[in-house]
Amino acid sequence: MTIHPKTRDLARHLLAYEANAGVSSEAMEPATLRVYEKLRGNLRVLVGVAGFHALASRALTLARSEVPGLGAVQVAADGKLQGISEIKSAMKADEKWIEEEGVILISCLLGLLLMFLGEALTMNLVLNVWPAAAFDNGNVRDGRKA
Amino acid sequence: MYGRLRPLTTAMCETGEKREHRRQSEDKQLPTGVPGLDEIVGGGLPEFSFNIIAGAPGSGKTTLAHQFVFANASSERPALYFTVLGESAIKMLRYQQQYTFFDPAKLPGSIRFINLSQVVLEKDLGAVLDEITKEVEKANPAVVVVDSFRTMVRKPQSDMDLQSFIQRLALFLASWQATTFLIGEYAEEELRDNPIFTVADGLFWLRQTAERNSIVRKLQIIKLRGQDSVPGLHTFRITEAGVQAFSRTFGLTARKRNPPSNRRLCFGIPELDKMLDGGVREGDSVLVAGSSGTGKSVLATQFIAEGIRHGEPGIVAVFEERPEAYAERATSLGLDLESPQKDGKLTILYLRPLDLSVDETMHSILDAVQKIGAKRLVIDSLAGFEMALSPGFRADFRESLYRMIFALTGIGVTILSTVEVDESFTEFPFSTYSISFLTDDIIRLRYVSIDGQLRKIMVVIKMRGGNHAKDIREYEITSKGVVILGKRLTEYQGLISGIPVHSDRSGPKEEPSQEPESGSKS
Numbered sequence: 001m002t003i004h005p006k007t008r009d010l011a012r013h014l015l016a017y018e019a020n021a022g023v024s025s026e027a028m029e030p031a032t033l034r035v036y037e038k039l040r041g042n043l044r045v046l047v048g049v050a051g052f053h054a055l056a057s058r059a060l061t062l063a064r065s066e067v068p069g070l071g072a073v074q075v076a077a078d079g080k081l082q083g084i085s086e087i088k089s090a091m092k093a094d095e096k097w098i099e100e101e102g103v104i105l106i107s108c109l110l111g112l113l114l115m116f117l118g119e120a121l122t123m124n125l126v127l128n129v130w131p132a133a134a135f136d137n138g139n140v141r142d143g144r145k146a
Numbered sequence: 147m148y149g150r151l152r153p154l155t156t157a158m159c160e161t162g163e164k165r166e167h168r169r170q171s172e173d174k175q176l177p178t179g180v181p182g183l184d185e186i187v188g189g190g191l192p193e194f195s196f197n198i199i200a201g202a203p204g205s206g207k208t209t210l211a212h213q214f215v216f217a218n219a220s221s222e223r224p225a226l227y228f229t230v231l232g233e234s235a236i237k238m239l240r241y242q243q244q245y246t247f248f249d250p251a252k253l254p255g256s257i258r259f260i261n262l263s264q265v266v267l268e269k270d271l272g273a274v275l276d277e278i279t280k281e282v283e284k285a286n287p288a289v290v291v292v293d294s295f296r297t298m299v300r301k302p303q304s305d306m307d308l309q310s311f312i313q314r315l316a317l318f319l320a321s322w323q324a325t326t327f328l329i330g331e332y333a334e335e336e337l338r339d340n341p342i343f344t345v346a347d348g349l350f351w352l353r354q355t356a357e358r359n360s361i362v363r364k365l366q367i368i369k370l371r372g373q374d375s376v377p378g379l380h381t382f383r384i385t386e387a388g389v390q391a392f393s394r395t396f397g398l399t400a401r402k403r404n405p406p407s408n409r410r411l412c413f414g415i416p417e418l419d420k421m422l423d424g425g426v427r428e429g430d431s432v433l434v435a436g437s438s439g440t441g442k443s444v445l446a447t448q449f450i451a452e453g454i455r456h457g458e459p460g461i462v463a464v465f466e467e468r469p470e471a472y473a474e475r476a477t478s479l480g481l482d483l484e485s486p487q488k489d490g491k492l493t494i495l496y497l498r499p500l501d502l503s504v505d506e507t508m509h510s511i512l513d514a515v516q517k518i519g520a521k522r523l524v525i526d527s528l529a530g531f532e533m534a535l536s537p538g539f540r541a542d543f544r545e546s547l548y549r550m551i552f553a554l555t556g557i558g559v560t561i562l563s564t565v566e567v568d569e570s571f572t573e574f575p576f577s578t579y580s581i582s583f584l585t586d587d588i589i590r591l592r593y594v595s596i597d598g599q600l601r602k603i604m605v606v607i608k609m610r611g612g613n614h615a616k617d618i619r620e621y622e623i624t625s626k627g628v629v630i631l632g633k634r635l636t637e638y639q640g641l642i643s644g645i646p647v648h649s650d651r652s653g654p655k656e657e658p659s660q661e662p663e664s665g666s667k668s
Binding site: 050 | 234251
């Protein structure tokens, strides 16, 4: 799946928002994980644990094709992401690279949602999770228009 | 119904006025969001009712529930849509959002999808009820849907039996003032034994059957506590607007029938109008029967055109030719059907053939009748109408026709239907459908063999509630339409047999043929 640049921008925006909004206890946790966890919390209600696990696994597989370094990351049975923190510890020297990995993973997850649900529903969902974040709805053109 | 349960002591202390006031507020009906369905359920769905939507896969259960949800959910009183196993919520949303009723702005504020698969798979019904209870108490929903309830209760039960679970669920949801839909893939054989059907206030059954190459969808309200729903099977269709239901009473049950009128509607054919004692009575159903080429459509066109001349808007429902061709043929008779169409005085409906239900056809006709205030309706022809129906409806054609004619004439529309009959020289049939009892007036056209020519005769067979001429009249179809010739044919006997005998002759007399002159000699 080709990630649309606008979807990538949205993912980048979410990661930046979380990176800035992180409270001290969360500071050590990568922004990727926080974005992922918030999406998981919301999507789990919508599609169930198994449904989210399937979506996340697919997103991870797609992201790996672009960033082989994500090979060590796994989606657990409950949908949690495992291995991101470990990558971060191992590659502290290259923060930029880690950030890009996260963008791709989140982009793939959002891309799947856009493809299945369309732009309107996906943006509603994102706004529901991040009501305070300012989004330009015109940012995303990937997927079906609802 | 649980939603109407109130402490007995409170009810006993109230005055009649208070009770009536409370009853009215309790009897609030919610729009179903499905065009045509409100009429079928008796005005709307009772608030706080506990309903089942049952049917086979692909019958439209989820779509119907979504329409109800989108019509009633608000941010103050949202809808909770519990999904359980079955269709994944993602795919459901992917497909459902293609319907025009789907408003993405309502998600997730007014409509919340909650997946219960995990708890259903891993825990017992008690835990499922706890989960539903938790979400309902948190959201205070106006509408709750469980899709599919069948899959929720399919596995063997342990801690709580099914009946107890259903009772507690129904009681809880009604107490929390939620109108509920449980969706399930049930078979009709289960109606007797499954406790869910006993507890339910409303039971909507959706059917989908293949009839030859057509699919026929039907909806039945098997029960609906507290209100009069229209009994029987109602056709429905799923279009881009979602489910659209067509009441078998055509939405006219609540309308007062017009009192019989003595007003006469003319054909604009002076001799025929005289035969009809001034014309057909307003609100009558007229049948024009004859074999191919006898001028049934011409007569029908003249009837409509004459109405328009008198300021009576008309509808022509055609099945065998396109409206343009119909209007062109009228032009060749000197009748202008183009201008009245532009002026909104005439609608020529071309009802696309092959898989219509009578109810859909009626819906189209009624819409047109109401839109232009039509007083005259031509159905040209009944044979074409029958052919346009899905094969599954053809068996019920006569019954459907009865309902249609009764409904339309009841609101004062005068209907003229044409019907083709096979010409026979041993009998004089009025219709191949045995529908003469449905008609007030019958005009029969037929060919006769007279003096070596195939000529046409017309006779008024019946006029309910009025005098009519008993004459058998010869007519021709000219550039001015149907023209009745001379006086009644008194010099022949056995005209209706098609092979009359001249009264003064013992048999047909051979006369020179009136062939067109030809330059060649034989």
